[in-house]
Amino acid sequence: xxxxxxxxxxxxxxxxxxxxxxxxxxxxxxxxxxxxxxxxxxxxxxxxxxxxxxxxxxxxxxxxxxxxxxxxxxxxxxxxxxxxxxxxxxxxxxxxxxxxxxxxxxxxxxxxxxxxxx
Amino acid sequence: xxxxxxxxxxxxxxxxxxxxxxxxxxxxxxxxxxxxxxxxxxxxxxxxxxxxxxxxxxxxxxxxxxxxxxxxxxxxxxxxxxxxxxxxxxxxxxxxxxxxxxxxxxxxx
Numbered sequence: 001x002x003x004x005x006x007x008x009x010x011x012x013x014x015x016x017x018x019x020x021x022x023x024x025x026x027x028x029x030x031x032x033x034x035x036x037x038x039x040x041x042x043x044x045x046x047x048x049x050x051x052x053x054x055x056x057x058x059x060x061x062x063x064x065x066x067x068x069x070x071x072x073x074x075x076x077x078x079x080x081x082x083x084x085x086x087x088x089x090x091x092x093x094x095x096x097x098x099x100x101x102x103x104x105x106x107x108x109x110x111x112x113x114x115x116x117x118x
Numbered sequence: 119x120x121x122x123x124x125x126x127x128x129x130x131x132x133x134x135x136x137x138x139x140x141x142x143x144x145x146x147x148x149x150x151x152x153x154x155x156x157x158x159x160x161x162x163x164x165x166x167x168x169x170x171x172x173x174x175x176x177x178x179x180x181x182x183x184x185x186x187x188x189x190x191x192x193x194x195x196x197x198x199x200x201x202x203x204x205x206x207x208x209x210x211x212x213x214x215x216x217x218x219x220x221x222x223x224x225x226x227x
Contacts, residue, residue: 035217042122042205042219043162056214091161107215109161 002026004110006092012116013082021077021113025094032075033095033107034067036088043091049075082117089114121145122218124206130224135196139221141189141206148216150209151182153191155202156220162205165191196225 005024013019025032034046045059049069060066064083069075079086093107124141131137143151151168166173168180168189179192189206206218 033215040219042120043215043217045214045216048214106164109163111161 004092004094004108006090006110006113008113009111010114010116012118014118015084016081018078018080019082019115021079021090021115023075023077023092023094023110025073025075025092026108029094029096029108030072031095031105031107032069033093034075034077035091035093037091037112038088046077046090079115082115084117087115087117119144120219121210121216122206122208124218124221126219126221128222128224130226131196133196133198133225133227135225136192136194137196137223138193139191139204139206139223141191141218143187143189143206143208143216145208145210145216146187147211148187148208149211151189152207152209152215153178153180153189154205154207154217156205157202162217165204193223196223198225198227201225 004026007022011019030051032049035043037043047060047067048056064080067077089112091109091112093109095105095107122143129137153165154162155165156162166175166180168182170182172181177194181190201224203220203222205220208216210216
């Protein structure tokens with residue numbers, strides 16, 4: 001079946017502009033995650049959506065970052081007034097569910113959006 | 119100090135070699151553990167989960183030592199196709215995954 005898809009695959013923008021990154025999770029997956037990976041670094045958790053619950057925004061680096069998930073499916077990550085340090089690969093992942101602290105379902109990652117801020 | 123620490127490598131090994139990667143984590147409340155594989159400019163993919171009893175999947179063996187907060191991955195009979203970055207991953211709870219920066223493996227003929 002179709003995996004997680006993300007668009008655009010590459011985005012080049014000028015400092016100070018706003019950008020929107022899109023994620024389409026695997027159909028039926030209720031949990032959706034955003035991460036970013038800077039060059040040579042590990043993945044950094046940004047935000048997590050689970051069903052209709054309030055999202056866990058604890059990883060967002062600043063108030064310039066926001067995300068929403070409409071209809072429990074597609075998600076958009078928005079970065080306002082982009083800075084050069086925002087340049088990274090932004091990865092989205094989805095999983096079937098999470099039912100609490102001890103539950104773990106495999107997270108399937110999309111191909112990522114490579115963001116370059118000039 | 120990072121919550122998940124790995125030797126960045128690179129590990130350069132010949133085909134057929136056995137290679138081991140180690141990882142330490144700092145949060146003793148961490149609940150589950152994984153190794154992911156990431157090819158160059160690709161997304162991470164789950165390689166295997168890691169259990170205290172140790173688990174094996176073909177040429178790959180993973181081990182967890184909760185007391186020492188230490189995770190390992192052993193690859194036997196390395197293939198060229200094993201060349202990738204191996205990410206040590208810890209589930210802090212509620213599926214919030216914490217990733218190490220990765221260990222790069224290069225297998226040469």
